[in-house]
Amino acid sequence: MSLLEDWRNKAYDQNEDPNKIQKLWDEYFVKETKIYEQLLTNPDEEVKGTVKELAEKYGYDLEVMVAFLDGINESLVEENPIETMEEDTVVSLKFDKEKLYKNMVEADADWLYNLPQWNDIFDETKRKELYREQKNSHTFRNEKKIGRNDPCPCGSGKKYKNCCLKKDQEEARRAAKEREAAL
Numbered sequence: 001m002s003l004l005e006d007w008r009n010k011a012y013d014q015n016e017d018p019n020k021i022q023k024l025w026d027e028y029f030v031k032e033t034k035i036y037e038q039l040l041t042n043p044d045e046e047v048k049g050t051v052k053e054l055a056e057k058y059g060y061d062l063e064v065m066v067a068f069l070d071g072i073n074e075s076l077v078e079e080n081p082i083e084t085m086e087e088d089t090v091v092s093l094k095f096d097k098e099k100l101y102k103n104m105v106e107a108d109a110d111w112l113y114n115l116p117q118w119n120d121i122f123d124e125t126k127r128k129e130l131y132r133e134q135k136n137s138h139t140f141r142n143e144k145k146i147g148r149n150d151p152c153p154c155g156s157g158k159k160y161k162n163c164c165l166k167k168d169q170e171e172a173r174r175a176a177k178e179r180e181a182a183l
């Protein structure tokens, strides 16, 4: 099994006690936030190394680094081979600032898109603009991409249909109406 599969099997395990899964994610979010604080302090410096080296750099175990690489992948200038990576695979954390900000908004991770480090990267007007763009970009993308019986991307450990699917559909409908009204 790949490192990423190991992490996903654990973090989205539907047979596990939901409280235990929630605790796993809560602990992970604290560590993730600390890594982002460091990354955003030097947003133009490319952090690069093997998965193991980066884990050591930030002082976390391999699993945390794998989860982080999974989470940030779509916000990178060039995606890493997360599905197949091993501890000696060289990865880069060079991120696209706008994409990263928007993906944090998309994930509803206000503790991440409100990190004070963002203030030195984008001024308030720009941050508001990116926020609005992301919120308005809502289409049915999520519903199409995530199967009804897949683990919910929010990390609750529940199936998507039993968790955020309804909320996402409502949001998509509302966004579509807003777009119509703006025409």
Ligand SMILES: [Zn+2]
Pocket (backbone or CB within 6 Å): 152, 153, 154, 155, 156, 163, 164, 165
């Ligand atoms: Zn959910």
